[in-house]
Every structure is written in C-alpha cells, then in structure tokens.
Amino acid sequence: MLLPALLTTLIATAATPANRAAPATPAGPLAIRAHKAYVGAGPAIEDCVVLIDDGRIREVGRGVRVPDGTPLVEHAGVLTAGLVACGSYDGIAGGTTDVTRAYLPEARLADAFAPAHPDFERLLTAGITTVVLVPRPENVIGGVTAVVKTSGGTIVKRDAQLAVALSTNALLFNREPTSYAQALVQLDALLARPQGTLARAKAGELPVLLQVDPEHEVARALAFAKKHGLKGALYGAERAGEMAAEIRESGLGVVFHPLGLGSDKRARRSVVALSEAGVPFAFALEAPDHSPEDLRLSAALCVRAGLPVEAGLQALTAGAARIAGVADKLGRVERGLAADLVLWSGEPLDLASRATHVYVDGVLVHSAPSAAPAKD
C-alpha cells in the first residue's frame, strides 16, 4: 500500500504502515484534533482533542491542551473508536468445522488465528480494528471464540465466549446428533457434570455465544440458557426484535448477522425494536463471506429503519466490545483504553464517508487519500 505524500506531511511522526503480522512498533506520543468525535457515550464532542501515548488514550475532550513537542494531527472529519466486528471468520488457518465431532468445547479459535492473513488489511480499510473470531455454526459446541486486533497480531482475549450452535446447521445427517431434541439431551448431560470450558460457562465465568436463527431456535436457546443459568449473547436471531421482551428477560445480548442492501425489512426493524427494548446488541461481519464495509452498512440500514445514529455507532464500537467482553480494554474513546481510533472523512454511517486514517494501539496502520476513492 502506498501512502500519499499529502498525508505524510500532516503526520509528523514517522508513521509507516506496520507489517500486519509483526508486532507494532512502540508508538510515541500523538495528539489528534477532530472536528467531531463520537467517544462512545453521551453526545458527540466538537473540536475534540485526543492525546495518545504508549498505545493508549491519555486524555479526551474539547480544549485539552496539547503538550509542547507532541505531533498534532488536524482532522476536519469525524473521529470514532475503532470498529469491532462481533463475529468473523477472517484469517483462520484451516476450517473450523469438524464434520466428525459435534462437540468441541476445548477447541480455541485463537489457535487458528493467522495474523498475517491478507483479510485483516481489508478490515482495516473499513475502520475495523478488532474482530471476534467465531466458528461457523456447524458444530453443536464449536469452541471458544477469540478477540483479536486486525493489526499487530494481538490477541486481546483468548477465551471470549463458548460458541454453542442450537442451529439446524449443526445437525448433520451423518453425525450424532441429527435432531434438536438429541442435541438438547446431550448438552444437558454435558452441563450436568460440566468440565473445562463448560464448567466455566455454567459458573457464569465464560459467556456463551448461542448461534441460532429462526424464532423457534431462539426460543429453544432462551429456554436452554435459562435452565443452566448461562450468560452471554445470541448470535444470528434475525427476528430477535419480535421477541424483545423475552430476550430482555433472559439478560442475553444479541449479535446480528450483517445486513446487506437486500436484507429483509423485518430484520432491520427487529434491530430497532431490540434497541428500543434496551437489549445490548452488535453486528457480526462474517468476512470473508461479507465485505468489510458490510459492518457499517448494517448499522446504516438500521438507522434508515429508525435506529438513532448514536445507537448504531454504539453497536459497532462500545456495545460490541461489551458483548465481546473487552469493554475494559477498547471500544470507547476514553482515558486508559487502547488507542484504536478511526478518522472518517464525514459521518461514519454515511456510506460516502471513508476511513482516512486508522490507528491500532496508537500506530497509524492505514491511511487513504481523502480526495480519491479508497483502494481495496
């Protein structure tokens, strides 16, 4: 990737795109002044200054003084925290589906994480700095999800969630179980004398990610979670908003599949209804099946269906980090959190806007010319 000369002049530090596979070079102090910043909670801040040092955010706010000698990036657009995709298949070495065994409670997605995979560069161009690697929902227990950065090979959380697919996709005809009923019987048996990750899930230490789609699967998953006292989120659940009361009662969050331009109107309204009910939610990306821009598109389509812009952005950043269990590390523009920041040419949910600068742990890892379309 080539850095335009114009941008290098703006950035006083020698910010060259880091090798994605290699650990990021330690970042020196940096200040960014953005015309507008969505920091993760409350209203947007105008003329917001963000001070960064050692990969973390040190200070945020309007009128924050930039210390002498600290390079300052002036940005006429909008600043947000780096986007978090709550479910993706990127950069996974080998498949994640074991067609011979339906239960893989000790399998770890972190072990399949391939940081050098070119998928991650594509994610960065869309402002996505963190992804939750999840197994495809083709095993009843698919393994333990991992939260990783899209640059620098950082594993933020090695054991994020236990993925459980009470889904028709996990019911293969040549492997036990072939039916929902037997899957439930076997899960109940495993949780009656739980070991390892299952014991941690049952004790509430490890959240579950319940991969389900139609309403009847959601209903089954809610009953299952209630029976065993499980915490976590539903994954998929396109019509979740139509069952918002039940889901709120369950205490589970929801990770929606990415929405495309051809997505069902009911699915978009479902997101709005769930948001109005106060249920935490986020979006998956499911790249490489989906384009990285589909994450932003998902929120934008929900805004079109009535979701407040702040709620849409929240679902891509702080809300997603909360569901992934890493809200103490990233997801907001807040003192002490990782300096994963995106500078947008305009409003982030305006699809004409582009991510012009992307920082991961305070290091500029992607930049694109503001006058010409971004290269993929």
Next chain:
Amino acid sequence: MNDPTNNSRAIRSWLGHGALAACVLSSLALAGDKSWLIKAHKIHTAAGDTIEDGFLQVTDGRITAVAGVSMGGGGDMLEVAAVTPGLIDLSVRIDLGFDSVEQSTETPASLDVENGIDLWDPRFERELKSGVTTVVVSPPDRAVIGGWSLALKTGGPPTLEKRRVAPRVALRAAIGDEPSDGNRPAFGQPDSFYNRRPTTRMGVEWVLRKSFYDALAARKDAALATDETRAFEEVLAGKAPLFIAASTTQDIRTACFLQREFKLPRLIIDAAAEAWKDPQMVVQSGAAVVLPPFSFGGRGGVDGAFHAWNTAALLHERGLTIALSGHNSIERGDRLAVQPGLAMHGGLPFDAALAAVTINPARMAGIDGRVGSIATGKDADLVLWDGRPFEPSSRIVGVLLDGELIVDPRTQK
C-alpha cells in the same frame, strides 16, 4: 326445540338458563375478547347429542353454558347455522423434517418431539383457519421409534407452555418402507460397517420387537433399564399408546402381531389406508385407527396403499374407533374439514364422521378432558358453519380458539 318429555334436556335447559343469565352478566362486565354468546340453528356437541336452535356461552376462553333455550339480548352475539367442536388432527405432520427426528439410533424413544418443532411455522395457522384447533405432532418416520408425540393448539402465543395441551400423548413408531428405505445406499450394497440398519421391513420389525424385549428384560433386572426401556415400559403398562404408522395390509398386520405378542393395552395405527382389507384383525387387536386423507385417486400415502371410499364406514360398522386426518395437505380437497364429508360419501353416518374429527381423536390422545366436544368447562375451541357441517355446499365461517375469535363470521358474508 324444548321437549318437555325429555327430562335430561329440560334439566339441562333449566340449568343452562340460570348459568347463561349469570354468564351474560359477567361477560358484559368483563367485556373481554374471549367471551361470546353464540346462537346456532344446530349445536353438534360431539358428546352424543345435537341441540337445535341453541345457545352457547363462552366466558374467558371456556365453554360455560350450552342450552336449548333462547335468551333475550346478550353481549357480543354471533349467530350461525351450525357449531361443531374445533377439529383435531392426530397426524398433522408439521415438523422440521429431519431436524425433528434423531437418526443416530433407530430407537430414540426417550426424546420429545416438542424440543424439535417450530411454533412459528405458518402451517399451524393454516390449520387453525381451516378449523383445526388441536393437533398431535410426531417425529417424522425416519427412525423406527421416533420418540414422544405432543398434543398442542394450533394458535395462541408461540410458547410450549401456552400451546401444549399435553406432552407425551403417544410413543411414535413406524413400520413399512419409510424407516428402512433411506438406509440403503443409492447404488449397490451397503459398503461400510457404519451403514445404518435396518434396511428391510423385517429388520424394522425386529428393531421394534427387540425394544419391547429389552423393556421386558428391564422389568426383571433393573440394571438393564435405560431411558429407552423406560419409554417402552410406559407403552407396555398402557400409560401411553403406541402410535404406529402402517399403511399397507402387511404393515397393519405387523402392528396387530406386535400388539398380540406384547399385549399392548393401547395401540393406534396411523395412516392405515388398507385397514379395510382385514378389519377383523384390527378389531381383535383393540387398536384405534387414524385414516389418511381420502384422495380422489384412491391411492395415497406411503407404499401406494389403496384407501377405499368406504374404509371409514366399514371400520365404523365393525365397532372400531376411527379418526380422520388431513396430513397437513396443501390441497384444499385433502384438508381435515373435508374428510368427514368424503367419509360420509363412503357411507359413514354424520355423527360418526363428526366424532372422527373431534371426540375420537381427543380420546385416543387422552386429551378429551379439555377438547373434543362442546361441554361446560371445556376449552372454547369451536368451528362455526353456514350450513350443515362437512357438506360441500357449506363453509366454515368462524373459528374460535380458547375463546379467541380467529375467523369472524360477521365478516364472512
């Protein structure tokens, strides 16, 4: 209308009168959506009588009075030509296909189909709007013993708690081609140790008999008991019926042999299209019979079994308990509401035809305490007709489920 020489009728009318007056008052006070006064030229109760020019009071989802006297005024009144109980289909076949039946064993007898159904399935609503208010859902016949069947309402809030009429109403079994057919490879012989068995009718029958023998062995030695033997023990002890799918004569005979060998107290033969060929055998087994939809070609169901027009009439004459089924057909002419008419075309009397879609299936599934007839205290599941029920010239103009008006006769003119 009121026959003063008929004591029971007179007493019921008198009781009904008082109850009705009270109910009308209470319904006015409640003004709920689930309370109605229904006036009908004929109320076919399916409990042994037909009330002419009668009234039916529904209060808060239940039938609270049935009377032959007319009332002046009332709350929300519906006036129709005829009322029957909501129809019941024991073999509705609305499931999630292979996701609703476990195939890692031929006898997943301890599994409940209720864990593998879709209450949002629009087919339930289609059944409801066509007058079917209660159905029994079974696992598809891809295992020899598929597990426990479930009785549920076709409408209402989509939760098992709200819709379930009774769990475990019958243990589902299948003989014939279906449970073995898919086990044979598409070409040649099974080429792996891991091929599923059985692959023949005999093999299917042996799996069934072995299951019962295992249950008998577990009676003598508790150490041999498993979840599966406990399921079969329920059937052996007569606590639940064995609900066995058998269409052709040979398969119906097999079902009867099984009954005789293990002295099964309760046997229901489903889809028994060819039961007319050897009815005496079925009579001796004490089995009740569910007939598949009559099709105009005669042949239907599995294995090309021939279903004669007079099957229902012939079995009824022999004293068998029969129920009719629509198998959730998408063909209007195959739906449950038209089956009694077709059976009547084959010679079945009206009352028997009515019973075959209401009280008989309710009794067979053991849910007649709540549904299956029009009687005080039962769920207000009702079908309203604009003429004589089941006749091709009549229409269903109203459906009530638990007192809720699903199809409104006032908008069906």
